[in-house]
Amino acid sequence: MRFLKMPFFVLFALLLVAGCSKKADDTDSMADSDMDENPYAELAGDWMVEAYANDAAEDAEPLVVVMVTATDSDEGWSTKFTHLEDAIPATNIFMNGDSVVVESGSYASALRDGRTVESLTSYYHFHGQEMSGRFVATYDDGVVTRGKFMGARID
Numbered sequence: 001m002r003f004l005k006m007p008f009f010v011l012f013a014l015l016l017v018a019g020c021s022k023k024a025d026d027t028d029s030m031a032d033s034d035m036d037e038n039p040y041a042e043l044a045g046d047w048m049v050e051a052y053a054n055d056a057a058e059d060a061e062p063l064v065v066v067m068v069t070a071t072d073s074d075e076g077w078s079t080k081f082t083h084l085e086d087a088i089p090a091t092n093i094f095m096n097g098d099s100v101v102v103e104s105g106s107y108a109s110a111l112r113d114g115r116t117v118e119s120l121t122s123y124y125h126f127h128g129q130e131m132s133g134r135f136v137a138t139y140d141d142g143v144v145t146r147g148k149f150m151g152a153r154i155d
Contacts, residue, residue, distance in 0.1 A: 039095055043126055044072040049151030051135060056148075063147065064110045067154075068124075070100075077102055079120075083110050088120070100124045109139065116140040122149070129153045 046069050050062035067080040069087065074095065078087035084107060092103040102122045109115040117137050124133045130152050137145045 038072055040070070040074065041072045043070045043100065045070060045153050046155045047131060047151045048154045049131070049149050051147050051149040053145075053147050054134075068151065079104060079122075081107070081110050084108060098126050100126070109137075111145070112139065112143075115143075 046067055049066050049068050051064050051066065052060055052062055064081060066082075067087075069076075069078045069080070071077055074093040077090035077093055079090070079102075080087040088104045088107045090102045091105050092101075094101045100123075102124065104120040104122075106119070107117055109117050116139065118140050119138045120135060122133060122135045124131050130150070132148070132150045134146065134148050137147075139145070
């Protein structure tokens with residue numbers, strides 16, 4: 001009787017080990033698919049964005065219209081104002097879910113002649129081919145302007 005039990009336990013142990021182990025190929029392909037997912041990829045492109053004062057009426061004209069260029073990574077994003085020759089590069093980009101926070105450095109103000117925007121922080125919320133959000137601009141004289149924006153992908 002003891003002789004019959006031994007092959008059963010050996011067979012059971014082999015089946016247990018075989019059932020619990022994964023092929024190396026399966027593990028590698030799962031890791032590759034996780035690494036292939038790029039949350040920035042679906043946001044990449046040019047976005048036409050209209051910015052408004054926080055208290056703007058629904059039919060108000062935008063304060064500025066800008067072109068936001070998003071890349072498929074957390075580098076290379078920029079904002080192009082119509083009054084400036086060059087785009088303003090983003091200095092920091094952070095993503096969480098459908099939201100992206102973009103910080104930009106110093107540039108000549110589009111709204112206040114002779115003033116410089118020392119920092120601009122934009123909080124984007126992406127919804128397919130559209131986006132919305134809020135911004136905070138801090139000027140060289142300490143004035144802080146807050147507003148909202150909405151935009152759409154144009155490419």
